[in-house]
Amino acid sequence: MVNKRVPDWLNSSLWSSPQPPPSPPPPSPPPLSAVAISDPPLLIPPPPAIARPSEPPPSSTSSSPYAHAPKGENRDPLTSSYANNTSVYCTDDDEDDGSPSYSAPSNGGDSGAAAPPPPAAQDVSRQAQILQELSRKVINMVELRKLASQGLPDGAGIRATVWKLLLGYLPTDRFLWPSELAKKRSQYKQFKEELLMNPSEITRRMEKSSLENHELEAGSPGFMSRSEISHGEHPLSLGKSSVWNQFFQETEIKEQIDRDVMRTHPDIHFFSGDSTFAKSNQEALKNILNLFAKLNPGIRYVQGMNELLAPLFYMFKNDPDEENAASAEADTFFCFVELMSGFRDNFVQQLDNSVVGIRATISRLSHLLKEHDEELWRHLEMTTKVNPQFYAFRWITLLLTQEFNFADSLFIWDTLLSDPDGPQETLLRVCCAMLVIVRKRLLAGDFTSNLKLLQNYPSTNISHILYVANKLRAH
Amino acid sequence: MAGRVDHEYDYLFKIVLIGDSGVGKSNILSRFTRNEFCLESKSTIGVEFATKTLQIEGKTVKAQIWDTAGQERYRAITSAYYRGAVGALLVYDITKKQTFDNVNRWLRELREHADSNIVIMMTGNKSDLNHLRAVADQDGQNLAEKEGLSFLETSALEALNVERAFQTILTEIYHIVSKKALAAQEAASAAALPGQGTTINVNDPSGNDKRGCCST
Numbered sequence: 001m002v003n004k005r006v007p008d009w010l011n012s013s014l015w016s017s018p019q020p021p022p023s024p025p026p027p028s029p030p031p032l033s034a035v036a037i038s039d040p041p042l043l044i045p046p047p048p049a050i051a052r053p054s055e056p057p058p059s060s061t062s063s064s065p066y067a068h069a070p071k072g073e074n075r076d077p078l079t080s081s082y083a084n085n086t087s088v089y090c091t092d093d094d095e096d097d098g099s100p101s102y103s104a105p106s107n108g109g110d111s112g113a114a115a116p117p118p119p120a121a122q123d124v125s126r127q128a129q130i131l132q133e134l135s136r137k138v139i140n141m142v143e144l145r146k147l148a149s150q151g152l153p154d155g156a157g158i159r160a161t162v163w164k165l166l167l168g169y170l171p172t173d174r175f176l177w178p179s180e181l182a183k184k185r186s187q188y189k190q191f192k193e194e195l196l197m198n199p200s201e202i203t204r205r206m207e208k209s210s211l212e213n214h215e216l217e218a219g220s221p222g223f224m225s226r227s228e229i230s231h232g233e234h235p236l237s238l239g240k241s242s243v244w245n246q247f248f249q250e251t252e253i254k255e256q257i258d259r260d261v262m263r264t265h266p267d268i269h270f271f272s273g274d275s276t277f278a279k280s281n282q283e284a285l286k287n288i289l290n291l292f293a294k295l296n297p298g299i300r301y302v303q304g305m306n307e308l309l310a311p312l313f314y315m316f317k318n319d320p321d322e323e324n325a326a327s328a329e330a331d332t333f334f335c336f337v338e339l340m341s342g343f344r345d346n347f348v349q350q351l352d353n354s355v356v357g358i359r360a361t362i363s364r365l366s367h368l369l370k371e372h373d374e375e376l377w378r379h380l381e382m383t384t385k386v387n388p389q390f391y392a393f394r395w396i397t398l399l400l401t402q403e404f405n406f407a408d409s410l411f412i413w414d415t416l417l418s419d420p421d422g423p424q425e426t427l428l429r430v431c432c433a434m435l436v437i438v439r440k441r442l443l444a445g446d447f448t449s450n451l452k453l454l455q456n457y458p459s460t461n462i463s464h465i466l467y468v469a470n471k472l473r474a475h
Numbered sequence: 476m477a478g479r480v481d482h483e484y485d486y487l488f489k490i491v492l493i494g495d496s497g498v499g500k501s502n503i504l505s506r507f508t509r510n511e512f513c514l515e516s517k518s519t520i521g522v523e524f525a526t527k528t529l530q531i532e533g534k535t536v537k538a539q540i541w542d543t544a545g546q547e548r549y550r551a552i553t554s555a556y557y558r559g560a561v562g563a564l565l566v567y568d569i570t571k572k573q574t575f576d577n578v579n580r581w582l583r584e585l586r587e588h589a590d591s592n593i594v595i596m597m598t599g600n601k602s603d604l605n606h607l608r609a610v611a612d613q614d615g616q617n618l619a620e621k622e623g624l625s626f627l628e629t630s631a632l633e634a635l636n637v638e639r640a641f642q643t644i645l646t647e648i649y650h651i652v653s654k655k656a657l658a659a660q661e662a663a664s665a666a667a668l669p670g671q672g673t674t675i676n677v678n679d680p681s682g683n684d685k686r687g688c689c690s691t
Contacts, residue, residue, distance in 0.1 A: 256496060256546065259496065259497045259518070260518050262515060263515050263516065263517050263518050264517075266513070266514075266515035266516070266517070272515060302546065302548045303496065303518050303520060303544060303545075303546045303548070303549070304518070304520045306518075307517075307520075347548070349547075349548045352552065358552070387555070389521070389552070389555065390521075390522060390524065393520070393521035393522070393552065394520045394521045397520060397521070398520055402517070402520070448526055448539070451524050452524065452525075455523060455524055
């Protein structure tokens, strides 16, 4: 009975082998103009939000084999995060003492961590290809998406630049980059000045300008008369329009953001600890989240946004280009807005029960699983009653940032961001692949062991997950 | 074998951990189930789940504990997790008055979504930070008394009273369930008047038999 509903491809020996077989190269991409970058509005309107602008139809799906995860890169902060998700719940009384194999149903063995490092030559050539794409006058996004979907090297600022392109922050025309960046960065500076200022600073400026006016009118450098201070702007004023009132309302959000930024990647020195470096990075994250919350009153700040912000900021701040690194905060802000424009509905409580909210998204994952592996679906949802909400809520809202180590989640993001179908479709396929890959353990498990397995997903070869996810696309 | 199904307990009790964001729910859970504490643990998104088996009056009780996100936005989502819960640990932070003030909102939340007979234990966490205390122990006691809750101050950091809090709530649940089972037995043997038994309604399948609600 076991393999009854399992599609043939699932049992193929192909997909537990580290190097999927070569497949014919996809047809050459259409000319650049076919891939207009979607241009989501900068400021996300309050809900109900509209569907995101549709992307161009899927081009020939990339069938080239996924390369390895960029695991070997020895960036300090990344390596320090490696042991991250293996120790969780290990002493628990229900710890699965069973087989270490959680791979293809038919060939137990080796889906695990053991993909041999691919030849460096392949890396070099892919990096060269990407650099070549990036050096074009006008970037061919079809080509770039295809290359990026296989994972980006993060040396030489490549990943940072490509992500900015994939998110539509950088225009495809390289000639426009300097002016566009200058414009955005100065816009960000202005946002910060206008929106993140402390009310005492605002009132101080009000006083100052009123004092100046007074001086102008009276021509005397004397004291300002009391009546010149607007009573509405006194901290104890109860007026609704008082800058102080607004300030106090926002304090709760601000405190929440502070708490969560402090708790972002506590195991990575870049984000956490007492170094001035970490502190200034935390300040940047807080600024971005506070600004986003103010500019998007329909969403404000939702716990978990910090985790979506972290990879962007990390990549941009580590750009070897000093100017880019110095403007990482501004660039991250706009890219975060672009990213959220594709995923914001999952964060909006009012949309929870709508067709675009998180519940609907989770149901789509459930349908996808049913479609591809009905036996597993039945066992999970009917027999062991594991509501997909129990694990997929975090998988989906946080774009898998919590399920793998930091370096691996960056690799997954390469694929998510580069898919022309839009990130959410890819995300759901990746989630489905994660389930399918551990199906053997899930089918043997009960409610408790299955939920624990899915809430603490075992470390797995990411290329393998992405490969399986890509296979799901074709079926 | 892989994913063994475990029936080695007499009772399975589902407990939810609730309270404002940052009060230390996840650390209370990790202290209890794994004896671990992490000063800067990540914020909980959605729900996290752990179990621990312990002995209560000679019976093996498996506690299935659901740790939920504290932020308002997540309440609608997490309310689904209250289903079948026989106990709730409602946590506030003794150094943050606001988290204590919000206890009433959490109680309302429980009344709306959980079984009306759910056993509630309130805990004032972070008792190690006595120098930053903003809620007097007595205030906690008074509120607990008024609302009919059990109450303890805990410190997940110092492993103070965490075990005891769970032990207390699980024992209380156990008493209710076993009394109910006893009453049902007596009712059956004495053919007592129908409907005269206890009204305590913790009889969802997870509560009082050897078959876990979620086990195959």
